[in-house]
Amino acid sequence: MKATGPIPAGYDSIDGELAIGGVPASALASKVGDTPLFVYSSDHIQARITELRAAMPKRLALHYAMKGNPYPPILALMNGLVDGFDVASGGELELAVAAGVDPARISFAGPGKRDRELERAILLGITLNCESEGEVTRALTIGARLAKTPQLAVRVNPSFDLKGSGMKMGGGAKQFGVDAERVPALVKRIIAAGAKWQGFHIYAGSQALSADAIIAMQAQTLALVAELTEAIGTSPPKVNLGGGFGIPYFPGDAPLDIHAVGLALNASLNALPDALAGSDFCIELGRFLVGEAGVYLTRIIDRKISHGETFLVTDGGLHHQLAASGNFGTVIRRNYPVAIATRYGAEPTEVATIVGCLCTPLDKLSDSAHLPRAEVGDLVAIFCAGAYGASASPANFLGQGPATELLV
Numbered sequence: 001m002k003a004t005g006p007i008p009a010g011y012d013s014i015d016g017e018l019a020i021g022g023v024p025a026s027a028l029a030s031k032v033g034d035t036p037l038f039v040y041s042s043d044h045i046q047a048r049i050t051e052l053r054a055a056m057p058k059r060l061a062l063h064y065a066m067k068g069n070p071y072p073p074i075l076a077l078m079n080g081l082v083d084g085f086d087v088a089s090g091g092e093l094e095l096a097v098a099a100g101v102d103p104a105r106i107s108f109a110g111p112g113k114r115d116r117e118l119e120r121a122i123l124l125g126i127t128l129n130c131e132s133e134g135e136v137t138r139a140l141t142i143g144a145r146l147a148k149t150p151q152l153a154v155r156v157n158p159s160f161d162l163k164g165s166g167m168k169m170g171g172g173a174k175q176f177g178v179d180a181e182r183v184p185a186l187v188k189r190i191i192a193a194g195a196k197w198q199g200f201h202i203y204a205g206s207q208a209l210s211a212d213a214i215i216a217m218q219a220q221t222l223a224l225v226a227e228l229t230e231a232i233g234t235s236p237p238k239v240n241l242g243g244g245f246g247i248p249y250f251p252g253d254a255p256l257d258i259h260a261v262g263l264a265l266n267a268s269l270n271a272l273p274d275a276l277a278g279s280d281f282c283i284e285l286g287r288f289l290v291g292e293a294g295v296y297l298t299r300i301i302d303r304k305i306s307h308g309e310t311f312l313v314t315d316g317g318l319h320h321q322l323a324a325s326g327n328f329g330t331v332i333r334r335n336y337p338v339a340i341a342t343r344y345g346a347e348p349t350e351v352a353t354i355v356g357c358l359c360t361p362l363d364k365l366s367d368s369a370h371l372p373r374a375e376v377g378d379l380v381a382i383f384c385a386g387a388y389g390a391s392a393s394p395a396n397f398l399g400q401g402p403a404t405e406l407l408v
């Protein structure tokens, strides 16, 4: 038997079934008419943001990094809940604009922005988080050609990283941002060229559950911002402190203590040098806002025994939930939180391995989990499917196609 990750708070049982947004799993599947499906709870997302805002300093703005979940109804919901959107491609930019997001509230990061993506962002007045000197040069050229003033922030590659983070995006040689020591000269060049300098973007990593690690990263980030500001001699209008707030996925993971993070950040913001008194600060979060609000529901279509082990074969798989199979940035495969949705809360009575329908041994959704006995027709729930699920999985693999998504 292998442990499974902790089921996120906020899920109840109705008539012995997992309910999402107050609707039982089988009713959700009937409503959509097919399985598998992703179900996202708007209540869950709203409650998460309310709790986060209460814990964070009032002065801190909250941005949604939409990479984790670009499903249009979620973008529309988020538009009323957060202060800004961070996009990382021209495709995400168009989705945000189509969802009604004011371009003035959008910033665009990511290495390898094409000229046509820069052009579109400059025309719309979106802030570009520039990742290199070359990108700044191209943006200035395009701005001159269009007779539009580019809004340019500089993404800084800091000398530190986010400790304990699942994905490090700062510290040492990286494809992201401009090495900190070259930033002052670049910002001076942006200002001298007549572009609107929008400030700094400093993103050091993702998926940290340690409050101490986030607190240390934010303190280092603010110290770096103060140093850069002094070297430049002009105050940054905006400072994006990055994110990195993680969620529990695996056995033994505990939720991030956002109250501790908020208290420390409040103290740091109150101790800033005068040059930063008028700057706006924000954090940008993806999975922390939506990850636990989503559930992947897939139906058991076969139940079989091999060498004494029970396999539950589902109609879903890694083509929708790559991360749960352990093939999206994890070194050791561990079980996501999982349940038999149509027998929710029933006592576990057997050990079973839940697999997908793909012809590859990688397609394992849960390995040797302790579960109530499930039959063909039962629904399996894989939790923590609200971020890096549908849009981060190879939906066309084996000709399967995407799962339906639903916001309730």
Ligand SMILES: *Cc1c(COP(=O)(O)O)cnc(C)c1O
Binding pocket: 065, 067, 068, 086, 109, 203, 206, 207, 243, 244, 245, 284, 285, 286, 287, 288, 387
């Ligand atoms: C991926 C990414 C995010 C979102 O990360 P989460 O772990 O989902 O919060 C935010 N900002 C940048 C620059 C990113 O690359």
